Amino acid sequence: MTKVHVTAALEPAASGIDLSTIDPRSTPGFAGNKRDGVRELADGNAELSSLQEKLFAESTAGGTRSLLLVLQAMDTAGKGGIVQHVFAGTSPHGLRTVAFKAPTEEEKQHDFLWRIRKELPEAGHVGVFDRSHYEDVLVHRVRSLSTPVEIENRYGQINDFEAEVAASGTAIIKVMLHISPEEQKKRLAARLNTPDKQWKFNPGDLDDRALWPAFQEAYQIAISRTSTADAPWFVVPADHKWYARVAVQRLVTERLRGMNLAWPAPDYDVEEQKARLKAE
Numbered sequence: 001m002t003k004v005h006v007t008a009a010l011e012p013a014a015s016g017i018d019l020s021t022i023d024p025r026s027t028p029g030f031a032g033n034k035r036d037g038v039r040e041l042a043d044g045n046a047e048l049s050s051l052q053e054k055l056f057a058e059s060t061a062g063g064t065r066s067l068l069l070v071l072q073a074m075d076t077a078g079k080g081g082i083v084q085h086v087f088a089g090t091s092p093h094g095l096r097t098v099a100f101k102a103p104t105e106e107e108k109q110h111d112f113l114w115r116i117r118k119e120l121p122e123a124g125h126v127g128v129f130d131r132s133h134y135e136d137v138l139v140h141r142v143r144s145l146s147t148p149v150e151i152e153n154r155y156g157q158i159n160d161f162e163a164e165v166a167a168s169g170t171a172i173i174k175v176m177l178h179i180s181p182e183e184q185k186k187r188l189a190a191r192l193n194t195p196d197k198q199w200k201f202n203p204g205d206l207d208d209r210a211l212w213p214a215f216q217e218a219y220q221i222a223i224s225r226t227s228t229a230d231a232p233w234f235v236v237p238a239d240h241k242w243y244a245r246v247a248v249q250r251l252v253t254e255r256l257r258g259m260n261l262a263w264p265a266p267d268y269d270v271e272e273q274k275a276r277l278k279a280e
Helices: 034-060 079-086 135-143 148-167 181-193 195-200 203-209 212-226 241-257 270-279
Strands: 066-073 095-099 126-130 170-178 233-237
Touching: 034 066, 034 079, 034 241, 066 079, 066 241, 079 126, 079 170, 079 241, 135 148, 135 212, 148 170, 148 212, 170 212, 170 241, 181 195, 181 203, 203 212, 212 233, 233 241
Parallel strands: 066 126, 066 170, 095 126, 170 233
Antiparallel strands: none
8 A cells, every 4th residue: 555644745834824724624645544544653653763763872972962842732632642652662761751731839930931941852862842831922822921012022032942942953843733622522521421531621621612712813823923944833633633643753753854863883893892792
């Protein structure tokens, strides 16, 4: 069977993006069905695992590069599933996920990027942010937690920060998982109706749901202001979980491929060590 790919259809978001024109049920660039998608995800595990190992190996020889995947979405869009399935074949030693919650009292005493800087991936690692510094322009805009002037300033601060991170050797991919309100309602109902999923439900999710148009506007503005060459945004339709996982896996794989990673040369004489081992 001919493989189907998604990366060609997922272009970085541009200024002036209109989320209402992107169908959350669509599977751009993917001609197959769910079964094909599950197969595609499994087939991609080996290459992603190898690339991640190369990235880690490079750091043991002085390499300074890393990769950061930022995941943002409305509740139930599947951020946790992305981490679980996209990185299923990778080594946990080179992968770190950080789920940012509401800031602590200590964190509130610093600027909004303070806690983010502390969690950036080390050289050789892939870092995943489940929510991020974008909460400080998304939630703050919708709920008026900061002044309009402060929020406007933060877009520029974010761009400067991400340019600095990219210049230090960290490749950045930012993904908005684009779910429809109809699909979210189904997933929230599933959580409430399933005892072993009820712990995932938060009554606050319904409060955010009531502000859906405001959140969509906040996402559009944030993506338009902060999608750059250094740190591009990608809007991934997420009503089909299997498609979103394949799409994100391909984005990460393509970015790692583009880093032209290579296994570090050994700092010892290989033939000499082979001879020593053979002589035992």
